Amino acid sequence: MTNALTRMLLGRLGGLLLTLFLASVVIFSAVLLTGDPIAALAGGAKPTPELVAQIRADYHLDDPVWTRYWLWLSGVLHGDFGRSFIYKTDVMTLVAPRFGITLELVILTVLLILIFGVGSGILAATRGRAVDRTVSILTSLGMALPTFVVAILLIWIFAKSLGWFPVYGEGSGFWDRIWHLILPAVSLAVLFLAYISRITRSSLVAQLHSEHVDTARVRGIPRQRIFAVHVFRNASPQILAIAGTTVAGLFAASAIAEVAFGVGGIGALLVQASARADLPVVQIISLLLVTIFVVLNAIADLISAVIDPTSVGGGSRA
Numbered sequence: 001m002t003n004a005l006t007r008m009l010l011g012r013l014g015g016l017l018l019t020l021f022l023a024s025v026v027i028f029s030a031v032l033l034t035g036d037p038i039a040a041l042a043g044g045a046k047p048t049p050e051l052v053a054q055i056r057a058d059y060h061l062d063d064p065v066w067t068r069y070w071l072w073l074s075g076v077l078h079g080d081f082g083r084s085f086i087y088k089t090d091v092m093t094l095v096a097p098r099f100g101i102t103l104e105l106v107i108l109t110v111l112l113i114l115i116f117g118v119g120s121g122i123l124a125a126t127r128g129r130a131v132d133r134t135v136s137i138l139t140s141l142g143m144a145l146p147t148f149v150v151a152i153l154l155i156w157i158f159a160k161s162l163g164w165f166p167v168y169g170e171g172s173g174f175w176d177r178i179w180h181l182i183l184p185a186v187s188l189a190v191l192f193l194a195y196i197s198r199i200t201r202s203s204l205v206a207q208l209h210s211e212h213v214d215t216a217r218v219r220g221i222p223r224q225r226i227f228a229v230h231v232f233r234n235a236s237p238q239i240l241a242i243a244g245t246t247v248a249g250l251f252a253a254s255a256i257a258e259v260a261f262g263v264g265g266i267g268a269l270l271v272q273a274s275a276r277a278d279l280p281v282v283q284i285i286s287l288l289l290v291t292i293f294v295v296l297n298a299i300a301d302l303i304s305a306v307i308d309p310t311s312v313g314g315g316s317r318a
Helices: 002-032 047-058 065-077 091-126 128-145 147-161 172-209 210-217 223-261 264-273 279-307
Strands: none
Touching: 002 065, 002 279, 065 147, 065 223, 065 279, 091 172, 091 264, 091 279, 128 172, 147 223, 147 264, 172 223, 172 264, 210 223, 223 279, 264 279
């Protein structure tokens, strides 16, 4: 089993590196399709022929595409992420503090998803038909509401009408920032929470009706132990697989909540950079989001393999 886990790790690492390479090619190529960056680099003014020639030489705009790609990629690998066309500063100087804000928002959102998503899924699977039906109705509603609609409702009810929460900005200081991020986190969590709840419920129900659980009941094993060892543990790899994708997706989806609530995270920065053709910022944030997505999914696969080693070798638990 150790050899199988090692092969899995090597395969995941190879797949991760290949995915990141292909993603870098796609991101670089897609950004090139947005047009000539001369206007952005010239600061919006009509550039003179001399300025155009200087910009093209400084940014290697007349070099072949693959040469420009290699210069960009080698710079990234050496920690040189380029300079913003608009802000005239290093890209990481812009991205680093905003990433911290988005990370806090995502962590708070993940806590909501774990507590209420997994929790409601467990209740739906174990507390009878009435609870199951109630959770099903609520999760159906949650999955039908887009994040921006939830954001508008939360602003209207809890910020404008009741005045319980601030409506704009990310706050200053730990507790003030948490207070500012509650509504954005809730708006971001609702859709994913409902989805995780349904996955948790269906995974647990499948295990509750499995043969090995019936055998454990006949043997007189306590109900709590049956649920912990034979039900939840066996269902956790599937829940983790979906949760890994969900958490990774939160970084990209955070842009909607950040823009709605005026939170200065990387999602909001990506929207601003895209609108203003700030190509180096768009490239680095896009590559960062892809990296987060594939790494978190790989981690979720690894944790699932540790919890259920038989899944690595294609076996099944008894």
